[in-house]
Amino acid sequence: MASQSVLELRQVSKxxxxxxxxxDVSLEIPPGAFFSLLGPSGCGKTTxxxxxxxxxxxxxGEIWLNGECINALPPYQRNVNTVFQGYALxxxxxxxxxxxxxxxxxxxxxxxxxxxxxxxxxxxxxxSSRRPSELSGGERQRVALARAIVLQPDVLLLxxxxxxxxxxxxxxxxxxxxDLQRRLGVxxxxxxxxxxxxxxxxxxxxxxxAGSLEQVGTPREIxxxxxxxxxxxxxxxxxxxxxxxxxxxxxxxxxQGRNASVTNVSYLGSFCRIEMKLxxxxxxxxxxxxxxxxxTGQAVCFTWNREDEIHL
Amino acid sequence: MKLRNAxxxxxxxxxxxxxxxxxxxxxxxxxxxxxxxxxxxxxxTIENYTRLWDPVYAxxxxxxxxxxxxxxxxxxxxxFPLALFIARSGARKNMYLGLVILPFWTSFLIRTxxxxxxxxxxxxxxxxxxxxxxxxxxxxxxxxxGAVILxxxxxxxxxxxxxxxxxxxxxxxxxxxxxxxxxxxxxxxLMRVILPLCAPGIRAGAILTFVPCLGTYLxxxxxxxxxxxxxxxxxxxxxxxxxxxxxxxxLSLALMAIAIGLxxxxxxxxxxxx
Numbered sequence: 001m002a003s004q005s006v007l008e009l010r011q012v013s014k015x016x017x018x019x020x021x022x023x024d025v026s027l028e029i030p031p032g033a034f035f036s037l038l039g040p041s042g043c044g045k046t047t048x049x050x051x052x053x054x055x056x057x058x059x060x061g062e063i064w065l066n067g068e069c070i071n072a073l074p075p076y077q078r079n080v081n082t083v084f085q086g087y088a089l090x091x092x093x094x095x096x097x098x099x100x101x102x103x104x105x106x107x108x109x110x111x112x113x114x115x116x117x118x119x120x121x122x123x124x125x126x127x128s129s130r131r132p133s134e135l136s137g138g139e140r141q142r143v144a145l146a147r148a149i150v151l152q153p154d155v156l157l158l159x160x161x162x163x164x165x166x167x168x169x170x171x172x173x174x175x176x177x178x179d180l181q182r183r184l185g186v187x188x189x190x191x192x193x194x195x196x197x198x199x200x201x202x203x204x205x206x207x208x209x210a211g212s213l214e215q216v217g218t219p220r221e222i223x224x225x226x227x228x229x230x231x232x233x234x235x236x237x238x239x240x241x242x243x244x245x246x247x248x249x250x251x252x253x254x255x256q257g258r259n260a261s262v263t264n265v266s267y268l269g270s271f272c273r274i275e276m277k278l279x280x281x282x283x284x285x286x287x288x289x290x291x292x293x294x295x296t297g298q299a300v301c302f303t304w305n306r307e308d309e310i311h312l
Numbered sequence: 313m314k315l316r317n318a319x320x321x322x323x324x325x326x327x328x329x330x331x332x333x334x335x336x337x338x339x340x341x342x343x344x345x346x347x348x349x350x351x352x353x354x355x356x357t358i359e360n361y362t363r364l365w366d367p368v369y370a371x372x373x374x375x376x377x378x379x380x381x382x383x384x385x386x387x388x389x390x391x392f393p394l395a396l397f398i399a400r401s402g403a404r405k406n407m408y409l410g411l412v413i414l415p416f417w418t419s420f421l422i423r424t425x426x427x428x429x430x431x432x433x434x435x436x437x438x439x440x441x442x443x444x445x446x447x448x449x450x451x452x453x454x455x456x457x458g459a460v461i462l463x464x465x466x467x468x469x470x471x472x473x474x475x476x477x478x479x480x481x482x483x484x485x486x487x488x489x490x491x492x493x494x495x496x497x498x499x500x501x502l503m504r505v506i507l508p509l510c511a512p513g514i515r516a517g518a519i520l521t522f523v524p525c526l527g528t529y530l531x532x533x534x535x536x537x538x539x540x541x542x543x544x545x546x547x548x549x550x551x552x553x554x555x556x557x558x559x560x561x562x563l564s565l566a567l568m569a570i571a572i573g574l575x576x577x578x579x580x581x582x583x584x585x586x
Contacts, residue, residue, distance in 0.1 A: 053489075053493055054492070054493075055489055055492075074492070075489070075492040075493050076492045076493075076494075076495045076496055076497050081493055081494065082489075082490070082493045084486055084489070084490060084493075086484075086486060088484065088486040088487050088489065088490035089490075090487060090490070090491075090505060090509075091509070092508045092509055101491070101494050101496070101504070102494030102495045102496075104500075104504075105494070105495035105496060105497075105500065147494065148493075148494075151494065151495070
């Protein structure tokens, strides 16, 4: 097999005493990619990350890193690094001490310069002598990032790194993280349950459900051409009319088409979300410009373009 | 009177009568002259304190410090793996902690006597070794510093294990994963993450072990014999055979001063560390 992927999972499964967390997952992650594992909590995405890092052993299957099977390697011998969900910064060390921690086991030259470099990259150069307890949430996240990227891993594993941040900051950090990944060219494997995060940042997304892979593709592919009902519903909203999927933004309210009555209007600033009920009882959502003024109970018609239909 | 004070009053009175008052008496005694048959007499003097520098007594003080330090170090070396094991043993934690505390259910005196039966010339160890033909003459296991240290480590190990356990149990396991993730082997993780983060527990355990070891009287009396006299035995001797109460009082206060001094030096360094 050609080794154009930096990281490869071959039919990896993981069974715990009570349940099967990961079932027969095969994945190929190309070098330099921003690759997301997306799925609801408990879908097995964190278990996959932990198997790659070496904290869990696959029950079956193989994990290949740079053309080498790493199943038997302990975490400290794998050239992957993790940004933990709670960051797991060492509280007794300064920012500098945290970032230097891993370098002491590598004994490479020019390390101190690299620490300063990396601290600059994540905009922490003035805070190198602070303790983690003296930092804000965003700063801690950047220390966790710096501590990992300073080791120049083959793959950087990120376990819901934004979930501990407040929502305002989260959106800003998305862009920063994406920029950093592009600048460094390091392969990112990003675990998240937030579909917006995955869509906005990733080159490729693998959607998981109940331990299995549902679909792998670019954000556009998995949003526009979902291959399963789960993927269609999990990424964004989906209307189901006579077994056909139509996204709310593809539904337009017109003078002709299917008859329905408005049941709910939510004004959301940049657009309005209209909920309508068909005679059959099905509820359809549509997005309309913010200026539109529909009222509950109003009789309307709606339609959509055939090319926006999703057939499963 | 506030309710809080009402509840505190019995303890406060008890402490005043049984701690502060005797302490004050000892302080006064330490500056008086010995009576012919025990007790104290005027005039006041500081001679009881200057005698502490006499090589005979200084040697005993230094020996006491040394034995307490060795016993504390051994407790730490033995107690740390045990505490780590207990902290990592999940549902069995409470059972293991119970086993650590179990010896407290019998008297310390009886347990120390038991060591005499184990270690003496006709004791279990020597008789087994003799019957196996390993040795012909009994080994001198009892009545030396080694026996005292053994008795101290045995007696005070739980005081080291419990505070160590308390800090190890609170240690965030994701920090250990982070260390391994960053390339640290288990030994590096121990030295660079676990030990520094357990410093408060190590300090607490060291204080709880060292202070009673320094003032020990029973263990050295029963297991040390006449050769291993420690401060505690010296103090006891002044109030009994030697009938020199003022010097005994001065020795007691010196012991307290050493213990408090060490305690503060450890604590101050600790606060800078944290």
